[in-house]
Amino acid sequence: MSHHDITFSKEELERYSRHLIIPEFNIEGQKKLKASGVLVIGSGGLGSPLLLYLAAAGVGRIGIVDFDTVDESNLQRQVLFGVQDVGESKAIAASKRLKALNPYITIEVHDTMLTVDNAREIIRKYDVVADGTDNFPTRYLVNDACVLENKVNVYASIFRFEGQASVFNERLQDGSRGPNYRDLFPSPPPPGLVPSCAEGGVIGVLPGILGSIQALEVIKVISGVGDTLSGRLFLFDATVFSTRILKVRKNKNNPLNGENPTQTELINYEQFCGIGATSEKQREVAEMSVQKLDQWRKEGVKHLLIDVREPYEYGIVEIGGELIPLATVLESTNRIPKDIPVVVQCRSGARSATAIRELEDVHGYTNLINLTGGILGWQEAIQPELPRY
Amino acid sequence: MATLIIPTPLRKFTDGKSVFEASASDVRGLLNALSTSHEGIQKHLFDDAGELRSFIRVYVGDEDINELEGADTKIEDRDEVSIIPAIAGGSK
Numbered sequence: 001m002s003h004h005d006i007t008f009s010k011e012e013l014e015r016y017s018r019h020l021i022i023p024e025f026n027i028e029g030q031k032k033l034k035a036s037g038v039l040v041i042g043s044g045g046l047g048s049p050l051l052l053y054l055a056a057a058g059v060g061r062i063g064i065v066d067f068d069t070v071d072e073s074n075l076q077r078q079v080l081f082g083v084q085d086v087g088e089s090k091a092i093a094a095s096k097r098l099k100a101l102n103p104y105i106t107i108e109v110h111d112t113m114l115t116v117d118n119a120r121e122i123i124r125k126y127d128v129v130a131d132g133t134d135n136f137p138t139r140y141l142v143n144d145a146c147v148l149e150n151k152v153n154v155y156a157s158i159f160r161f162e163g164q165a166s167v168f169n170e171r172l173q174d175g176s177r178g179p180n181y182r183d184l185f186p187s188p189p190p191p192g193l194v195p196s197c198a199e200g201g202v203i204g205v206l207p208g209i210l211g212s213i214q215a216l217e218v219i220k221v222i223s224g225v226g227d228t229l230s231g232r233l234f235l236f237d238a239t240v241f242s243t244r245i246l247k248v249r250k251n252k253n254n255p256l257n258g259e260n261p262t263q264t265e266l267i268n269y270e271q272f273c274g275i276g277a278t279s280e281k282q283r284e285v286a287e288m289s290v291q292k293l294d295q296w297r298k299e300g301v302k303h304l305l306i307d308v309r310e311p312y313e314y315g316i317v318e319i320g321g322e323l324i325p326l327a328t329v330l331e332s333t334n335r336i337p338k339d340i341p342v343v344v345q346c347r348s349g350a351r352s353a354t355a356i357r358e359l360e361d362v363h364g365y366t367n368l369i370n371l372t373g374g375i376l377g378w379q380e381a382i383q384p385e386l387p388r389y
Numbered sequence: 390m391a392t393l394i395i396p397t398p399l400r401k402f403t404d405g406k407s408v409f410e411a412s413a414s415d416v417r418g419l420l421n422a423l424s425t426s427h428e429g430i431q432k433h434l435f436d437d438a439g440e441l442r443s444f445i446r447v448y449v450g451d452e453d454i455n456e457l458e459g460a461d462t463k464i465e466d467r468d469e470v471s472i473i474p475a476i477a478g479g480s481k
Contacts, residue, residue, distance in 0.1 A: 159476040
């Protein structure tokens, strides 16, 4: 629908009055918002402020893509959700909250994972996409689908205290499209080099700031007011409070829309990001279940439990293991015996497997056993009263 | 001395420091000075062939060095050089 055909009820005019009295925005801008459809991918840390502000501002149709459920550990930053939503579908809980916030807009729930098979079909139905996902395969999937479907991709990403934002693939005045994510980062880092929020942590307010910037840029893209971040990358480092804006140029080697495009459809993004490939290469280590460890402890079977997490994680919860962080295991062989079984444990079982491989390779250990599922597995099956993180 | 801004994911190699300063005539010299004084960071910046990795960008001021002379881009005292990593967090 053209925004010229849009009308507002008395209640809507009152609701949006603070927009209507901005000379550059006025009722024309508000009509454009109401006529538009925005797809928000991920309703977590970035998606929470994004969805709240877009709904409050009066974007006429908002799609939410999320397959996840609300977890207790989300509430530190995902301000869309409350205690009553824990365990519920994020997309459905978000939809309820947004409908209560603004009854004059339409919310469309896509309670599913965005995949190569559904991405283009879902994205096609909207005018603008806002990417609030949390992993490289989905980042590239969203980017590529937006380029192939000629949609603007409003981007933000966070890590600990640091955030990035930009506007990708915006239609420029000459009809061409602005730079996209692949112009900035042609390929992703190998798995494990950059930890996810679940491993690396994120300060709760940061996604609020970056997600709000995304919402602002979405509104600017739709209304045409001001200059968006197209062709520019905004950087924010909260630890020292520095902001920078860098230029993003088109790359002639971009496989999607460079000088010699080689990619005309979506690809396997897990493979592109090297996921699966490295884990296959990694040698398997001896494993034991949390139930077995519990049994050993009850029966007094001689063993040593070492915990290779970081001291600040140990401070949250521990199960009596000796703390030897992963980075220090190779220098701590005086504390790791070779003559009794040594059970190695971390949060979920990945770092402890790495520790075992390193100790076997460098120091020839043969008595190390990985605790499957780590302290999370132990908490779930043996001591549910312990906190999860 | 030129200033190099270290992004969060690489600060584990710089004792948490966000800024590195060294005298160097070009970008390569500055990154090499960083690699020499901070063990382990080299492989995150350069591949086996000595090329800058494709998931980081290096800027002098607000301009990508690929638009300038790449790693041979000359730098002067008081230039601000930034390493920009790909990060993906946002939802979980």
